[in-house]
Amino acid sequence: MEAVYDISTDPARLDVTRVHRWLSTDAYWAIGRSREAQERAIAGSLNFGAYQAGSGIQVAYARVVTDHATFAWLCDVYVDRSARGHGLGTALVEAVRDHLMPYGLRRILLATEDAHGVYEQAGFRPLDDPQRWMVFTKG
Template sequence: MTDADYRFSSDTAEMDRALVHAWLSTEAYWALGRTRAVQDAAMDASVNFGMFDALTGRQVAYARLVTDSVTFAWLCDVFVAPEVRGQGVGVTLIENIGAALDALNLRRVVLATSTAHGLYAKFGFETLAAPDHWMERRA
């Protein structure tokens, strides 16, 4: 992959909402069955990121950031289209998101993954220092 093959955007208006919903609701283990209304509301309340094919304009990756933009953020819904996996699209997506995070100077950014620890470690993510301090409330 070259920089000329794909482009990064954080413009929510550019996100292909129908495609993102289809990816997440049918292929992403953490979002299976998510409704379009829930996905759209989540996008509207988040900072959205995408990678796009430079020639066709088709979206090939997505991620969103839930944040107060001051102290904390949660990186979630990271998805790379199966047909471009292994081409560096995910790495470029996370590099660009990392630059956006650096500009915010947040104290903590978290994410959850069951498959991509190695990718995120390249960008400074590590296992929780005190996981016993964290709790969750599940629906």
Template sequence: MSWSVSNALSLAEIGTAYRWISEESYWAAGIPREIFERSVSNSLSFALRDRQGDLRGFARVVTDKATFAYLCDVFVCASVRGQGAGKVLMSSIMDHPELQLLRRWMLVTRDAHGLYENYGFEIPQNPERLMVRLDQGLYARLSSERP
């Protein structure tokens, strides 16, 4: 399979990525569209396309482009999983010129550890130093407040 990766997404592709993240992900199920679109516009986004130019994967990197990057919303379409698509997407992210010489990368995931380990990600040596503030029910509350 031949893949290409770019940082530009059409409006239709943003809609596809939104559907994947809001309906098929475990980490952002139910995210309101306007919040997702704001996250994309404020991140370095990656679009993975197949030979025909169809969107098959998506990821975002939140970064200051100098010291830190947070890899998030990594999603590969089920129809191409196991065909090297995730590796192409990850290689493109890690090779991106604006993401070089960063001291720290972070990632939160419950699966695909083997994939991410190939790119230098590991379980933190000192997890007691990490803290998080997570409002797990935010998206559900926002959707229930809408008319």
């Protein structure tokens, strides 16, 4: 990673406007997400922001939904286009993983269409038995 970044779970540091813009306009899984829905998601989650050292400008985001005991869902991982290609995505995912390790979670899940390599570098792998998993989707 060429630049130095500060990764924090402090919700007061989040640039909610920037996070909403990133996700609702540039993240295939969240296109069109309303600001209100994003704010509810942030309020109900453990949030990670990555900030440029010195300037404090937020350049990446990740969100975890967890019970802090058995399970976590890693989602909304986004790195600003200007900060991509320097290992920040992997560093962010590793920070999330390391933050969750002391809880002894049985599993941390995620879904991705195009960033398998980023998650594999942090130790994630495909499900052993995906046929055992089910999903309910609205509409």
